[in-house]
Amino acid sequence: MKKKIVILGGGYGGLITSRKLEKLLKDNEAEVTLINKHEYHYIATQLHKTGAGTASDDKITLHIPELLKTNKITFKKATVDTVDFNQQQVHLENGEKVNYDYLLLSLGYEVDTFGIPGVEENAFKIRSFRSTKAIYNHMLHQFEAYQSDKDPSRLTFVVAGAGFTGVEMIGELVEAIPGLCKKFDVPINKTRIINIEASESVLPGFDKKAIDFTTDYVQKHGVELMTSTKIMECSPTSLTLSDGTDLPARTLIWSGGVRGNRLLEKLDLPVEKSRVKVDSYLRVQGKENVFCIGDAARFMKNDTEALPPTAQVAIQQAEVCGPNLIAAIRGESLKTFEYHHKGTVASIGNTAAVGNVFGIKISGLFAALMKQVVEARYLFVLGGPMLVIKQFSKLQKPYQVFASQNK
Numbered sequence: 001m002k003k004k005i006v007i008l009g010g011g012y013g014g015l016i017t018s019r020k021l022e023k024l025l026k027d028n029e030a031e032v033t034l035i036n037k038h039e040y041h042y043i044a045t046q047l048h049k050t051g052a053g054t055a056s057d058d059k060i061t062l063h064i065p066e067l068l069k070t071n072k073i074t075f076k077k078a079t080v081d082t083v084d085f086n087q088q089q090v091h092l093e094n095g096e097k098v099n100y101d102y103l104l105l106s107l108g109y110e111v112d113t114f115g116i117p118g119v120e121e122n123a124f125k126i127r128s129f130r131s132t133k134a135i136y137n138h139m140l141h142q143f144e145a146y147q148s149d150k151d152p153s154r155l156t157f158v159v160a161g162a163g164f165t166g167v168e169m170i171g172e173l174v175e176a177i178p179g180l181c182k183k184f185d186v187p188i189n190k191t192r193i194i195n196i197e198a199s200e201s202v203l204p205g206f207d208k209k210a211i212d213f214t215t216d217y218v219q220k221h222g223v224e225l226m227t228s229t230k231i232m233e234c235s236p237t238s239l240t241l242s243d244g245t246d247l248p249a250r251t252l253i254w255s256g257g258v259r260g261n262r263l264l265e266k267l268d269l270p271v272e273k274s275r276v277k278v279d280s281y282l283r284v285q286g287k288e289n290v291f292c293i294g295d296a297a298r299f300m301k302n303d304t305e306a307l308p309p310t311a312q313v314a315i316q317q318a319e320v321c322g323p324n325l326i327a328a329i330r331g332e333s334l335k336t337f338e339y340h341h342k343g344t345v346a347s348i349g350n351t352a353a354v355g356n357v358f359g360i361k362i363s364g365l366f367a368a369l370m371k372q373v374v375e376a377r378y379l380f381v382l383g384g385p386m387l388v389i390k391q392f393s394k395l396q397k398p399y400q401v402f403a404s405q406n407k
């Protein structure tokens, strides 16, 4: 009988694994089902652009059935409710049950608000395409409402966290806000972009050159940096800061940190620090037929440190997990996973970035181009050269709109 492989989550990990299975499985060797909440895959590493409205929706989302090139994989749009590991069954929210012989958990991340009062209810999150689109729609509404009530809190845009995602979000706001001011006929000096960070500097963990470049760049573009500052509370119209100040602001974009998908904690799994503990073959510890990769997985790179939740890790794990799933159904030996760090590049808008690639520190326009190369490589792995051309031809559209409004 054909073995059943079920993949939960169509993000970086789930999709690249699916593409691997399409390439490597023989016809009729296995029945593979990919289950994802939506029928589109969102490019999570570019979600900040959706939040600021600097990229069109079809640049950030890709239709999953179109990405699957063969009939070896069945796609199912559904939300996973739970998994019965004894019965080897996935339960979906629509009441359907899907049987598996081998299961892959690639359910990704959630935003961590650390229990700070009001943040969960009032802050905007860069979590999914929908949650990020809500930021842009809210900003449009604030500009519109400002025209009649002139309330300055409407034009105060706060990003919490100056880590990787926070800086990327700030960079997009710097590009988007002048365009919105033109559109709604609001003087730019009525707007504020504020970045609040608990650590002493932006990009904690990056080298000094990257920190200095980013600090100079955002400050030159009018961003108010509040480092060594914590948000203590958030209401729909204001924030309370650690120095006791009340900051009137109706837009808080929270990028204070991520955690594993909360669903994983409901399941009978070895979870540590909100992520599922996996062995060197990417199998869930103690479960030989269940694999877990990406942000959902806690893969130890040494005795004390786990790999970070990044797309780079998820993609590399998927490239090993696909062949390992096939080896498992064929009764062959599995490969151990080894991570090779190729670098990190954080964008600050469309024309600047900072980071290091293969150990070389880069910043400015060249780094921004490298970021595009990284994005292009992912599209290439996912859908070959045609997908790269298709998606990159969509790139300029929104910037042209904003550029012409800026004149």
Ligand SMILES: Cc1cc2nc3c(=O)[nH]c(=O)nc-3n(C[C@H](O)[C@H](O)[C@H](O)COP(=O)(O)OP(=O)(O)OC[C@H]3O[C@@H](n4cnc5c(N)ncnc54)[C@H](O)[C@@H]3O)c2cc1C
Binding pocket: 008, 009, 010, 011, 012, 013, 014, 035, 036, 037, 038, 041, 042, 044, 045, 046, 047, 048, 078, 079, 080, 081, 106, 107, 108, 109, 126, 127, 128, 165, 168, 261, 263, 293, 294, 295, 296, 309, 310, 311, 312, 313, 314, 345, 346
């Ligand atoms: C703004 C931003 C910028 C980033 N930039 C970078 C970068 O430059 N480089 C880098 O390496 N990493 C970056 N990251 C991190 C990277 O996006 C994640 O590490 C990556 O998305 C993890 O891939 P994944 O497959 O584990 O999960 P995801 O890509 O999160 O995919 C999980 C999938 O599971 C689906 N899902 C979740 N719950 C359910 C359910 N109950 N039922 C059905 N489906 C479900 C989701 O809809 C989603 O499609 C960035 C993240 C953000 C937010």
